[in-house]
Amino acid sequence: MTVPHSVLLRVATVNKSFQLYNTAADRLKERLFGLQRHTEHHALKNIDFALHAGESLAIIGQNGAGKSTLLKLITGVMLPDSGLIEHYGRITGLLELGTGFDPTMTGRDNITINGQLIGMSLAEIEQQREEIISFAELGQYIDAPVKTYSSGMIMRLGFSIAIHANPACFVVDEALAVGDARFQQKCMARIRHFREQGGSLLFVSHDIAAVKQLCDRALVLSKGQVAFDGNAVDAASVYQQLIAKLDDRVSSVYDKIFGHQQLRFSRMTLLGSHGEQSVFMSGEKMTLQLEVDAAIDLDDLTIGVMIRDRFGNDVFGINSHLLGQSINFKAGERRSFAYQIDAELGHGKYTISVSLHTGLTHIDNCQHWLEDAISFRMEGVIGTAFVGVTRLPIRFISDHKEQ
Amino acid sequence: MIKSMFRQLPHILLFARQDLLDRHRDSLLGIFWVFLQPLAYILIYSLVFSELMKSRLTGFEDQPFAYTQYLISGLLVWMLMSNTISQLSAIYQTKAHIIRKIPVSLSIMPLYVPLVETVIYLFGMLVFALMLILMGQTITWYWLWLPVVLVLVLAVAYPFGLILGMLGVFLPDLRTATPIALQLLFWLTPIVYLAAILPESVQTFVHYNPFSWATESVQAIVLYQRSPQLGHLIALFFLAVVLLLTARWLQNRLEKDIRDLV
Numbered sequence: 032m033t034v035p036h037s038v039l040l041r042v043a044t045v046n047k048s049f050q051l052y053n054t055a056a057d058r059l060k061e062r063l064f065g066l067q068r069h070t071e072h073h074a075l076k077n078i079d080f081a082l083h084a085g086e087s088l089a090i091i092g093q094n095g096a097g098k099s100t101l102l103k104l105i106t107g108v109m110l111p112d113s114g115l116i117e118h119y120g121r122i123t124g125l126l127e128l129g130t131g132f133d134p135t136m137t138g139r140d141n142i143t144i145n146g147q148l149i150g151m152s153l154a155e156i157e158q159q160r161e162e163i164i165s166f167a168e169l170g171q172y173i174d175a176p177v178k179t180y181s182s183g184m185i186m187r188l189g190f191s192i193a194i195h196a197n198p199a200c201f202v203v204d205e206a207l208a209v210g211d212a213r214f215q216q217k218c219m220a221r222i223r224h225f226r227e228q229g230g231s232l233l234f235v236s237h238d239i240a241a242v243k244q245l246c247d248r249a250l251v252l253s254k255g256q257v258a259f260d261g262n263a264v265d266a267a268s269v270y271q272q273l274i275a276k277l278d279d280r281v282s283s284v285y286d287k288i289f290g291h292q293q294l295r296f297s298r299m300t301l302l303g304s305h306g307e308q309s310v311f312m313s314g315e316k317m318t319l320q321l322e323v324d325a326a327i328d329l330d331d332l333t334i335g336v337m338i339r340d341r342f343g344n345d346v347f348g349i350n351s352h353l354l355g356q357s358i359n360f361k362a363g364e365r366r367s368f369a370y371q372i373d374a375e376l377g378h379g380k381y382t383i384s385v386s387l388h389t390g391l392t393h394i395d396n397c398q399h400w401l402e403d404a405i406s407f408r409m410e411g412v413i414g415t416a417f418v419g420v421t422r423l424p425i426r427f428i429s430d431h432k433e434q
Numbered sequence: 435m436i437k438s439m440f441r442q443l444p445h446i447l448l449f450a451r452q453d454l455l456d457r458h459r460d461s462l463l464g465i466f467w468v469f470l471q472p473l474a475y476i477l478i479y480s481l482v483f484s485e486l487m488k489s490r491l492t493g494f495e496d497q498p499f500a501y502t503q504y505l506i507s508g509l510l511v512w513m514l515m516s517n518t519i520s521q522l523s524a525i526y527q528t529k530a531h532i533i534r535k536i537p538v539s540l541s542i543m544p545l546y547v548p549l550v551e552t553v554i555y556l557f558g559m560l561v562f563a564l565m566l567i568l569m570g571q572t573i574t575w576y577w578l579w580l581p582v583v584l585v586l587v588l589a590v591a592y593p594f595g596l597i598l599g600m601l602g603v604f605l606p607d608l609r610t611a612t613p614i615a616l617q618l619l620f621w622l623t624p625i626v627y628l629a630a631i632l633p634e635s636v637q638t639f640v641h642y643n644p645f646s647w648a649t650e651s652v653q654a655i656v657l658y659q660r661s662p663q664l665g666h667l668i669a670l671f672f673l674a675v676v677l678l679l680t681a682r683w684l685q686n687r688l689e690k691d692i693r694d695l696v
Contacts, residue, residue, distance in 0.1 A: 049694060058695075059604035062687055107537030110690045130535040133456060147448050148536055 039200055039231050040082040040105065040122065045114030047075040047100055074100045075255045078114070082200065087232035089242040089263055091270050092252030098235050101252070102126060102202060105233070123149045124202025124233070128189035134178035138169055138188055141177050145192050159195045166221070167191040168214075187214055194221055200231040207236075212418055219245075238378075239267045239312070239411030267411065274310050289400040294329055294360060294387050298322035301383070301405050309406070313422060314413035317374040319405075321385060322367050325360040329398070332358040335386040336370055339403070341379055346420060352391050374409065375422040382406045442542050449529075449546035454553065472513055472558055479505050479626050487627060499569060500657065506562050507656040508625035508649040511583070514555040515591045515645060516616045521547045522595025523612040526603050530696045540692060541596060541685055548588050555584070562656075576655045579662055583651045586667060589674035590644060593681035600684050603692050625649055644673055 050069035052058045057068040075097045082088050092098050103109040104116055106126055131148045132141045142163055146156040164173050167187045169180075177185065194201065207218060222245065226232055234246055242249055242263055249266030251259040251273065259269040302318040303311050311317055319336065335350035351358060351368075360366070382403040389396040415422070458464045484501045494500035521528070525544045532538060559580070563573055602608040622636075623645045629637060640646050647670055651662035 055604040055606070055695065058691055059601065059688075062691060108534060109693050112690075127535045131532060133452065135460060136456065144448065144452075147444050148532070152444075 037084050037119070038081050039084045039086075039120055040118045040233075041115070042078055042080050042101075042105065043115040043117075045075060045078040045101075045104060045111045045116060046073075047097075047104060047109070047111050048073045073255055075104070075111075078257060080250060080257065080260060082231055082233065084120075084199065084231055085229050086248065087226055087234065087246045089234045089236065089246040089249035089266070090252060091236065091239070091242060091249055091266060092258075093274060096252040097255040098252055099204075102204060102233075102235060106202070118200070120199025121150055121196065122200045122202060122233075123193055123196050123198040124200075125190065125193060125204050125207060126202055128193065129185050132177050132185065132189075135176055137175060138167075138173040138177055138180070139164070141188070142192055145189065146196065149193065149196050151196050155197075159197075163188075163191045163195045166195070183211060183214070190218055194218075194225060198230070200233055201225055202233045202235070204235040205237070237410065239270065240416060243267055243411075244416075268305075271308075271310055271312075271410075272305055288402070290387065290397045292399050293327045294323060294325045294332065294398040296321055296385060296387065296399055296401060296404075297324040297365065299385065299401075299404060301407060310408045310410050311374045311376075312411040312413050313374060313376060313378075313409055313417070315374050317372045317407075319370040319372065319383060319385075320367065321369065322365060323360070323387065325362055325364045327362050328360065329389065330357075330359045331389050332360055332398075333386075333388055333390065334358065334368055335388070337384045337386075338376075339382050339384065340420060341381070346376070346381065350386070350391075376409045377418065377420045377422075378409050380406060380408050438539055439542050439545075442539060445538060445543060446546045446549065449543070450549045450553075453546065453550045468554055469557060469561075472510060472554075475509055475513075476502070476506055479509070483626055491628065494657075503566070503571075503657050504628075504653060505626065506558075507652045508623075510555055510558045510562070511587060511648055511652045512620065512623065512625050512645065513558075514551050514584075515587055515648060516620065517554075518548050518551045518588070518591040519595040519598065520613050520616055521551075522592070523598035523602055524609045525595070525599045526692060526696050527609070533693065533696050540600075540689055541681070544596060544599070545592075547595070548592050552584070552588065566656075574659045576659055576661060579655050580652070582667065583648065583655070583662060586670040586674060587648045590648075590670055590677060593674070593677035596681045597677065597684055600681075600688050600692060603688075603695050619643070619645055623649055644670065 049072045050058065050061075051072060052061075052069050060066050061068045078097075078101060080088075090098050090101065100109070103126075104111050105118070106122060107116075108126075127145075127149050129141075129145060131144050133144060136144070139160070142160055143153070143156055146159075147153070151159075167173070167184075167190075169184060169188060172180065172184065177188075180188070190207075201222065203222065207215060219241070222232065226245070232245060234242060236242055246263045248261065249259075249263040250257055251266050251270050253273055258273065259266050298320075299322070300307055300320045301309065302320060303315055321334065323334070333350045333352040335348065337348035338346045340346050383405045384400070384402050385404055386400045387398040388400075389398075454468065455465060458467050461467060463470070480502045483505070487501050487504075491500050491504065522544055525547065526533060526540070529538075529543065532543070533540070563577075566573065598608060598612055602612075622640065623643060624632075624640060629640055629646070629650075632640060647666040651666050654660050654662045
């Protein structure tokens, strides 16, 4: 496709700030007459990197870190304040997903429109049209107006056109998250194929696992600056530390508190491989440390824990009684306990509720109940990828011996 | 500039096609809707004004259709100018969904607007010419001036529309005001009436109104069968140069902000 190691995209000391004005007319007054009328938001500061042909680079960072702005500058939709952006070869991708689609026209006709807009020639479009249609899996609907399509169908058609435009560098952003899981995996497979053919990739995502799978290299953006530029695995851990520091910390506001509180939780912490953290990867070891203070003597105490998903569904709950433990407290005592959990959970947000009571259930003598005491997020996978809420222990058996 | 224009030619043609054909694809009359607007105006104005104005066309007393010819020659070129300007004044909103996604040039992408309007104008003039021939008129060599007038008119209307369009990104009022101002200008340009019926003071204004330079040039060629006034053409040329330079200066100054804002 291209000579290896030739530079495909160069971003040199690029700065971009957005001026915030009260009205758009104020902006015009400043541009034309030089009157200072704005407050400044520095979106990108001295961004510097190059993408070589055949390389795949991920850009990761939190919301507001400047990822989208950087992509817009790279594709030329926005202009930088200073610095230089050069590219050699066609850069297209999911940013342009479905651009220019005319809802009253058929999917087939829209291939021509979108294809031309992203830079394909009519000959190229004709040559690729059947491939595009078959990849998009729209069947007979390809001849129905696009306004009758679901958002997933539009995404499928858009993706199919974009990848068949045969760019030198393909840009993938969060738009890939639209569409069902099966088609997403088909897209991923197609992107991998594109990589194997020697195409370059620019991948903007929160999905650390996908980044590690697809990219050799990753840039971590933080507050408009490059916080890290290096191999994807190291970048992922830099990113994790970054969000652990900044993102929703262990929540201190309890939604619901019940119980007599003669015995109470005085402290709780959620630990992972990087110490106290709120973002975990599937398969990571998670430790819930609990400290209990007792004001009275109490025997046969039970400490319970419940993990719920973001919809409030119980995912998993257990207590020390079920685990065959009997705990006895003396007045004035303070003791520490810990649950060690293999966080075999799927992507998303979860909460942990904890309880202190006697006997098997909290109905008997509820001392302290903290509803949704801690929240955490699952992002990325250690080991085998999977879909769903949890990774069950599983084996695959075949009656044939595969090589 | 030329290279970039060539590179974006497929986009320009695509947008022009969408405007001319695709928009009317589902309607019964299809593309003919595009030509029905000028036709309706011609019918209305000829019916309403022909009796009023006929006597004022000195030297044409024996020709019953002289007023209609006068009207059509001015009206078609007016529509070319005013449709181009009013569409361009909102162009960065009309095509915002494209500008946000694809690096199109702010000054070249809108070329599809004058392209479409020129097609409509040429079609109108073709029908007009056929009508004249049917009525026994001759198409004179002076018609060769028409392409010159056409190029000058577009060279004025295009940058003027772009200037309004660029400023309109910051001042939305401008987009609302443009069609109203054009309506006003229509009646300040001798298209429906003859300049001669105006009081002296208004005539001076009409004399300096660039739109009347254009309409009078076409009226001269088609109705009076003579060359357009050289003064008008030269004035249009210099106006075009000034407007083109202004549009370019404005684009250099505002492009970054326009792209941030749309």
